[in-house]
Amino acid sequence: MAAVKAVLLDIEGTVSSISFVRDVLFPYTLHALPQVLDEKWDTPEFAPYRNEFPAEFRDEREKLEAHVRDLTARDVKIAYLKGLQGYLWLTAYRSGNIKAPLYADVIRALPLWTSKGLKVYIYSSGSVLAQKLFFEYTDNEAQPDQRGYLSGYFDTVNAGVKWEKSSYEKICEETGVQPHEWVFLTDNVKGM
Numbered sequence: 545m546a547a548v549k550a551v552l553l554d555i556e557g558t559v560s561s562i563s564f565v566r567d568v569l570f571p572y573t574l575h576a577l578p579q580v581l582d583e584k585w586d587t588p589e590f591a592p593y594r595n596e597f598p599a600e601f602r603d604e605r606e607k608l609e610a611h612v613r614d615l616t617a618r619d620v621k622i623a624y625l626k627g628l629q630g631y632l633w634l635t636a637y638r639s640g641n642i643k644a645p646l647y648a649d650v651i652r653a654l655p656l657w658t659s660k661g662l663k664v665y666i667y668s669s670g671s672v673l674a675q676k677l678f679f680e681y682t683d684n685e686a687q688p689d690q691r692g693y694l695s696g697y698f699d700t701v702n703a704g705v706k707w708e709k710s711s712y713e714k715i716c717e718e719t720g721v722q723p724h725e726w727v728f729l730t731d732n733v734k735g736m
């Protein structure tokens with residue numbers, strides 16, 4: 545049997561609870577959104593996130609807000625929503641209002657795997673920005689920033705959606721790790 549060289553980790557329901565994403569992160573998005581739309585609508589800082597939305601939503605503040613609320617309620621994992629969520633969560637993590645609760649066995653496994661020479665990568669529907677924030681601001685008091693254990697981050701933009709074979713081929717290509725050398729840990733076997 546070929547030796548395992550790398551571990552690919554899903555986030556929601558795998559390294560942390562589904563509840564943290566649905567009951568903390570998603571509500572925070574909706575809480576922060578109106579003020580951000582009021583204050584940042586025409587700013588260069590907000591433009592990259594707003595411009596990713598389809599034309600029928602990005603030109604009108606009220607339409608964009610309603611669309612975000614609808615997508616969030618239906619948990620639609622579409623790249624432009626995920627991009628905006630990452631941007632909105634940045635303030636919450638940096639201010640200390642939100643800390644990512646990693647499962648205790650993940651806190652133990654990350655240093656163990658890396659000490660054995662395994663590479664650890666993340667593949668989540670959350671944006672790469674959101675993933676980096678999540679691992680930088682964990683609730684682990686001894687070492688909140690867990691990014692040092694991670695070798696890379698994949699999302700629906702740089703890899704593709706989770707239910708497409710081509711996304712996994714891209715991850716293999718990007719990392720140089722062959723399909724049989726991976727362990728993929730996820731709570732969702734359907735990849736949705």
Ligand SMILES: CSCCC(=O)C(=O)COP(=O)(O)O
Nearest residue numbers: 554555556668669670674678
């Ligand atoms: C910390 S990334 C936010 C998680 C998220 O937005 C999401 O949709 C979860 O997707 P996953 O692929 O990690 O289950």
